[in-house]
Amino acid sequence: MRFGPLTRYLSSAWDMLFPRRCLVCGQTLSGGEEHVCGACLTTLPLTHLDSRSENAVVRLFYDIEGTQRGVAMLVYRHQNATFRLIHAMKYGDRPAVGVFLGEMMAHQFEPEGFFESVDALVPVPLSARKLRDRGFNQSEAIAQGIATVTGLPIRTDLVARTVDNPTQTNLSTQQRRENVAGIFSAADADTLRNVGNGSPLKEKGNRYPHFLLIDDVITTGATLHALAETLRAAAPCRLSYLSAALAGQHLNVFERGAE
Ligand SMILES: [Zn+2]
Known part of the structure; x- marks a missing residue:
């Protein structure tokens, strides 16, 4: 002192x-x-999405069995405030910005019950090469902020990225999904099934583990979709989705003066 x-x-x-x-x-x-x-x-551009009801994020994953909830905090548009924050984090070597965003999200969505019954936070993994180049995984930094507030464990051993994102420009949603199919590989079924063992909720009969997938920006949702499909194909599980930002085109229909 x-x-x-x-x-x-x-x-x-x-x-x-x-x-x-x-x-x-x-x-x-x-x-x-x-x-x-x-x-x-x-004045940060919030999405104003309600994590308790159907919204523009969870709708992207309705076709995946086990989908529970989904939400994103900020609207992402070229050069807007969200863009600058994410850009500074990823390309300005500022993982602390990710932790900051994660803490904000936890404080915003915890009162809505968003984290209830979640067994583990699963950040979208980077390939080994990308991780070496950037020095940190931005989704993991965001997960750290969420973990600080909620106490939930982060699991980076459940899924790996085997291929970097291929170019997605000028592709339809379906083509984008096909393009990223197979870029992740999951841990074995026993490892996945055992996540959350010992937690009171799981003992109460919610047998399948509940993974909360964490991303920095959802642009088309194709990457997160591929990650969810990979986990779901490896073992039965429940899946929720949380992203710091959502690209604005998803919100055009019902955006409420967010910017
Ligand atoms: Zn300022």
């Missing part, structure tokens, strides 16, 4: 030399602010 004043002095001196800036508007952040200034934080 006796280093407190010195640490504070050094940190404010550091801030004067290298001011921390809001990732959305570029203004200098004040002491209590992290990543985003207060003004930008209150």
Whole structure:
């Protein structure tokens, strides 16, 4: 504790030399602010999706047996605030932004009961090569933020990515799904079935494990769809879907002034 004043002095001196800036508007952040200034934080473009009912996210996965819930927090459009946050995280080497987004989502959706009965958080894996290049998995960073608030375990051993995303430009939804089929491989059925063993909910008779798949941006949903199909083909399970952001075209029909 006796280093407190010195640490504070050094940190404010550091801030004067290298001011921390809001990732959305570029203004200098004040002491209590992290990543985003207060003004930008209150105007982030929320999807306003209700995680308890049918919505634009869960609808993408209705054809997958075992689908329970799905939601995304922010609207993603080219160059909007969400775009800048995600871009800074992925290409500016800022995994802490992912943790920040994960914590925000947990605080927003936990009161709606979104995490009830979930046995494990499963971030969308990167290929080994991509992970080496970027140094971290952005979906895993988001999952860490969710885990901090909810206490749920993160499982990165249940599914691996064997192929990088092939180019998806100019393909229809069906073509995109075919294009990404087989890019993931799941752990063996016993490993999957045993996830959540020992948790009171599972003992009460919800025999199938419930995986919450975590993504940073849902653009077409094809990647997350392929991941869900891979897990479902390996063992019976329940599946929910949570993404920090959702590409705006999914929301055009009923967007409520989100931007
Ligand atoms: Zn700002």
